[in-house]
Amino acid sequence: MIFNEKMECISPGALKDVQSERLNGMLKRVCDGSPFYRDRLENAGISRKDIKSIDDITRLPFTVKDDLRDNYPFRIFSKPVTGIAELHVSSGTTGNPVVSGYSREDLDLWSEVIARSLCCAGAVPGDMIQIAYGYGLFTGGLGLHYGSLKLGLTVIPCSSGQTKRQLKILEDFKPRLLACTPSYALYMAETARESGVRTAESSWEIGIFGAEPWSEAMRKEIERTWGISAVDIYGLSEIIGPGVACECHLKKGLHIQSDVFYPEVIDPKTLEVLPAGMPGELVLTSITKVGMPLIRYRTRDIVSIDYGTCECGRTSPRISKVLGRTDDMIIVRGINVFPSQIEEVLLAIEGTQPHYQLVVEREKNGLDKLEVLVELNESFFSDEVKNLQHFEHRISKEIESVLSVGVDVRLVEPKTISRSEGKAKRVIDKRNI
Amino acid sequence: MKITQLSVFLENRRGRLYDAARVLGEASVNIKALTIAENEEFGILRMVVDKPEKALELLKKNGFVASITDIVAVEVSDRPGGLAVILKILDDNGINLEYMYAFVEKNADNAIVVFRFDDPDRAIEVLSKNRVRVFGKKDIQG
Numbered sequence: 001m002i003f004n005e006k007m008e009c010i011s012p013g014a015l016k017d018v019q020s021e022r023l024n025g026m027l028k029r030v031c032d033g034s035p036f037y038r039d040r041l042e043n044a045g046i047s048r049k050d051i052k053s054i055d056d057i058t059r060l061p062f063t064v065k066d067d068l069r070d071n072y073p074f075r076i077f078s079k080p081v082t083g084i085a086e087l088h089v090s091s092g093t094t095g096n097p098v099v100s101g102y103s104r105e106d107l108d109l110w111s112e113v114i115a116r117s118l119c120c121a122g123a124v125p126g127d128m129i130q131i132a133y134g135y136g137l138f139t140g141g142l143g144l145h146y147g148s149l150k151l152g153l154t155v156i157p158c159s160s161g162q163t164k165r166q167l168k169i170l171e172d173f174k175p176r177l178l179a180c181t182p183s184y185a186l187y188m189a190e191t192a193r194e195s196g197v198r199t200a201e202s203s204w205e206i207g208i209f210g211a212e213p214w215s216e217a218m219r220k221e222i223e224r225t226w227g228i229s230a231v232d233i234y235g236l237s238e239i240i241g242p243g244v245a246c247e248c249h250l251k252k253g254l255h256i257q258s259d260v261f262y263p264e265v266i267d268p269k270t271l272e273v274l275p276a277g278m279p280g281e282l283v284l285t286s287i288t289k290v291g292m293p294l295i296r297y298r299t300r301d302i303v304s305i306d307y308g309t310c311e312c313g314r315t316s317p318r319i320s321k322v323l324g325r326t327d328d329m330i331i332v333r334g335i336n337v338f339p340s341q342i343e344e345v346l347l348a349i350e351g352t353q354p355h356y357q358l359v360v361e362r363e364k365n366g367l368d369k370l371e372v373l374v375e376l377n378e379s380f381f382s383d384e385v386k387n388l389q390h391f392e393h394r395i396s397k398e399i400e401s402v403l404s405v406g407v408d409v410r411l412v413e414p415k416t417i418s419r420s421e422g423k424a425k426r427v428i429d430k431r432n433i
Numbered sequence: 434m435k436i437t438q439l440s441v442f443l444e445n446r447r448g449r450l451y452d453a454a455r456v457l458g459e460a461s462v463n464i465k466a467l468t469i470a471e472n473e474e475f476g477i478l479r480m481v482v483d484k485p486e487k488a489l490e491l492l493k494k495n496g497f498v499a500s501i502t503d504i505v506a507v508e509v510s511d512r513p514g515g516l517a518v519i520l521k522i523l524d525d526n527g528i529n530l531e532y533m534y535a536f537v538e539k540n541a542d543n544a545i546v547v548f549r550f551d552d553p554d555r556a557i558e559v560l561s562k563n564r565v566r567v568f569g570k571k572d573i574q575g
Contacts, residue, residue: 376442376498377498378493378498378500381440381498381499381500382440382477382500383438383440383477383479383500383502383549384470384477384531384532384549385470385471385472385477388442388475388477410474411442411444411474411475412444413442413443413444413449413496413497413498414496414498415496416444
């Protein structure tokens with residue numbers, strides 16, 4: 001079932017008109033209501049009259065996370081705080097946290113996009129959903145809650161934690177849907193096994209997972225363990241929380257609600273918009289929001305975008321799973337390299353979570369050399385040098401075909417790649433640029 | 434009639450061979466034959482030891498990547514042309530040899546050489562048919 005066929009299956013031409021009109025309305029709202037954006041646009045020398053269609057969006061300045069921190073708590077809002085219905089706060093590791101303000105209209109919008117996402121995942125009115133995302137300042141729990149009510153589901157607002165009770169509710173109420181972080185789904189499985197529950201026979205048929213990066217291997221693991229179809233939902237609290245994009249049952253990319261969140265994919269260095277299909281930083285403009293619309297917000301998430309129509313019938317463009325973060329991108333010989341791309345290749349070859357590190361050096365001839373250190377996994381060890389060399393060669397060929405950059409692969413002994421706080425440092429850049 | 438070889442992955446780093454030898458020495462594992470194959474970045478230490486299973490477990494516990502493989506230990510007469518006799522038999526029978534190395538100790542007047550074959554069972558069959566002595570685990574690792 002498609003929740004909002006009119007918007008989700010709209011023709012590209014009509015979509016453009018809708019987006020243009022909505023961008024225009026949003027610019028009026030921010031110019032009238034947001035002290036921050038009034039200054040920002042004035043300093044950029046742009047009047048909202050200059051923006052005639054959605055294609056002119058590239059003339060507008062970007063917004064970054066620091067803008068939200070610097071204007072803490074409410075200065076970026078386009079409405080006085082008396083007109084805000086709900087506030088969410090996402091914790092930051094540095095500086096001020098990021099505050100998101102939702103007007104009444106924004107809460108309706110949020111319910112709408114989550115309802116679309118749930119349908120996209122395969123939910124139908126009347127289904128029961130167990131929401132095991134945290135409720136509170138975090139957007140996961142309440143976002144799924146509002147959308148589930150809008151769609152007409154029966155909601156069990158479990159929030160996260162109290163795993164034994166979650167499992168009892170699962171067994172007694174027999175919900176068809178589960179929504180939580182992918183890691184919590186695996187954690188629950190572990191607890192279930194310890195108490196002798198047969199996970200694969202659970203009533204859950206569909207799981208809607210998000211709020212953290214997860215791999216295809218993790219998806220398979222969750223699907224196998226719980227006997228469900230696991231779909232990825234994407235969002236960020238600055239834009240709305242979950243519901244920005246969600247996979248359909250075909251799992252060929254996440255349908256982005258582009259009539260309300262206008263997506264662009266840019267090169268994070270040059271800030272130029274990239275052609276469709278190229279991985280780059282996702283930039284979002286929340287063109288229908290009222291409380292806290294953001295203009296060209298740089299998400300720091302690396303995705304690629306596909307504008308083709310999906311077999312499910314939706315015309316909404318699809319973004320890839322998050323391929324990485326701009327924070328750990330490196331540029332080698334002019335090509336953007338993300339550790340996650342290399343991780344994908346290794347994962348496909350080894351079949352388990354790989355331990356690896358990228359080392360970039362500038363050689364005397366001025367060229368950059370990318371070396372990939374891979375901890376040798378026991379199952380690929382051989383007593384013959386040629387087999388290990390073949391293995392190295394195979395990895396480098398596969399990486400080269402993904403990156404279009406030559407790499408040297410070097411096998412190293414286990415646990416030799418330094419791990420700080422349990423997380424490996426993925427990139428060592430020895431270039432002094 | 435196959436014997437067990439222990440292989441260890443060694444990164445080309447200072448002290449790694451010593452580390453491996455120390456782990457085995459402390460556990461009273463005796464190395465009877467060894468060879469190292471290497472390229473620029475890593476080496477593979479191959480050994481015949483008296484307690485291969487125990488040694489494998491110890492090395493793994495100490496963070497090494499290691500495995501065991503079947504190899505064939507053969508008696509080679511200790512005189513000019515002794516090795517050539519064996520190699521001719523293998524060649525005549527189309528048996529592919531991956532690598533080989535020799536034992537330090539001797540068996541009376543004869544040397545012991547170990548061979549790594551793709552198909553050790555067929556190699557043993559051919560060698561035995563040609564009256565070449567092939568040692569069993571009992572002879573070497575017993």
